Amino acid sequence: MDRTSFRDMNCSVAQALEVLGDWWTLLIVRDAFFGARRFADFEASLGIAKNTLSDRLKHLVDKGVMEKIDAGQTGPRFEYRLTEKGRDLHIVLTALRQWSDKWVYGPGNEPLLVKDKRTGDPVSELRVTDSDGNPLSLRDMFSVAGPGANEETLRMFAPAAKKHRR
Amino acid sequence: MDRTSFRDMNCSVAQALEVLGDWWTLLIVRDAFFGARRFADFEASLGIAKNTLSDRLKHLVDKGVMEKIDAGQTGPRFEYRLTEKGRDLHIVLTALRQWSDKWVYGPGNEPLLVKDKRTGDPVSELRVTDSDGNPLSLRDMFSVAGPGANEETLRMFAPAAKKHRR
DNA sequence: GAAATCTAGTTGCATAACAAGACCATATAT
DNA sequence: ATATATGGTCTTGTTATGCAACTAGATTTC
Numbered sequence: 505m506d507r508t509s510f511r512d513m514n515c516s517v518a519q520a521l522e523v524l525g526d527w528w529t530l531l532i533v534r535d536a537f538f539g540a541r542r543f544a545d546f547e548a549s550l551g552i553a554k555n556t557l558s559d560r561l562k563h564l565v566d567k568g569v570m571e572k573i574d575a576g577q578t579g580p581r582f583e584y585r586l587t588e589k590g591r592d593l594h595i596v597l598t599a600l601r602q603w604s605d606k607w608v609y610g611p612g613n614e615p616l617l618v619k620d621k622r623t624g625d626p627v628s629e630l631r632v633t634d635s636d637g638n639p640l641s642l643r644d645m646f647s648v649a650g651p652g653a654n655e656e657t658l659r660m661f662a663p664a665a666k667k668h669r670r
Numbered sequence: 671m672d673r674t675s676f677r678d679m680n681c682s683v684a685q686a687l688e689v690l691g692d693w694w695t696l697l698i699v700r701d702a703f704f705g706a707r708r709f710a711d712f713e714a715s716l717g718i719a720k721n722t723l724s725d726r727l728k729h730l731v732d733k734g735v736m737e738k739i740d741a742g743q744t745g746p747r748f749e750y751r752l753t754e755k756g757r758d759l760h761i762v763l764t765a766l767r768q769w770s771d772k773w774v775y776g777p778g779n780e781p782l783l784v785k786d787k788r789t790g791d792p793v794s795e796l797r798v799t800d801s802d803g804n805p806l807s808l809r810d811m812f813s814v815a816g817p818g819a820n821e822e823t824l825r826m827f828a829p830a831a832k833k834h835r836r
Numbered sequence: 837g838a839a840a841t842c843t844a845g846t847t848g849c850a851t852a853a854c855a856a857g858a859c860c861a862t863a864t865a866t
Numbered sequence: 867a868t869a870t871a872t873g874g875t876c877t878t879g880t881t882a883t884g885c886a887a888c889t890a891g892a893t894t895t896c
Contacts, residue, residue: 514781570725599765604682614816615680620800634728634786650780657781671880
């Protein structure tokens with residue numbers, strides 16, 4: 505009666521959630537982007553229980569999102585740093601932030617703004633675009649099985665869609 | 671000893687996770703994008719327990735991400751559909767998918783490809799850009815307290831960053 | 837028209853995940 | 867020698883989640 509793992513699902517979203525889907529995990533990554541490095545940093549800024557933080561950091565290190573560095577000439581002093589894999593999550597956090605700014609807080613109530621250093625303007629909203637940078641709406645795209653697809657993928661991906669189409 | 675809620679954190683990422691952060695939730699949304707609508711659709715394609723699915727759907731409806739529609743002339747027959755708020759999560763799923771395609775599966779092993787209907791090319795990678803559409807790297811941006819910030823935000827956002835800067 | 841089936845769940849039980857706080861080991865500071 | 871800081875582990879409870887059984891209205895089959 506373990507919690508169902510997403511490991512065997514041949515789906516990128518599922519795999520991402522297998523790494524990031526636990527309660528607290530993405531907030532730890534967020535804090536890392538804000539400069540938190542030490543165990544106590546995360547603990548203080550999140551108010552997370554030590555054991556949970558310990559688990560999550562281990563998991564993130566294990567998955568290659570963060571690395572644990574012994575920064576200690578002076579006693580037990582470790583730093584947890586984002587790897588490149590971890591830094592690449594910036595786009596995921598941006599997507600979540602923008603969604604929440606729009607739908608939870610609403611325009612004009614954002615707790616935090618991310619701006620372009622050069623112009624001072626807020627960064628623009630993420631959009632899915634074609635290769636030339638033109639925005640694509642949901643109706644302008646379609647999904648197909650990729651090179652890594654298998655039957656599992658297909659079962660997942662074309663679930664009931666067909667059954668209910670009129 | 672409840673699970674810590676993120677409700678009181680004045681942070682967009684935390685609020686997004688308060689809505690989406692549970693195990694299974696984003697996979698349910700993913701399935702909705704793939705055309706799943708009925709209780710049994712989600713159940714079959716995910717292999718999720720009925721009670722958990724029931725909880726999650728209630729929560730998503732409650733948060734305005736999906737709506738429950740009685741599509742039943744013929745018996746108990748409901749449909750769960752994404753609202754506009756829910757459809758806007760497409761960008762979040764895209765970010766997660768692209769991250770995983772890059773870092774978990776690797777190029778050439780994607781289980782699923784999303785393509786431009788017009789050209790047949792895969793949609794391009796999400797990027798954070800300035801108002802003119804020029805890509806910005808992490809170093810090209812900075813964060814500031816927004817109009818909705820409070821002390822809580824600041825404590826979160828400038829946690830240890832200062833302490834450890836040399 | 838009775839029995840089986842389908843849909844959309846709820847309920848009860850077992851276990852894993854999570855939270856809170858006590859405790860611990862190493863090292864430096866006083 | 868004592869106190870403090872760091873970075874945890876351990877113990878103990880409470881939820882969350884999974885699994886299976888059951889329910890209830892409506893439809894289909896016999």
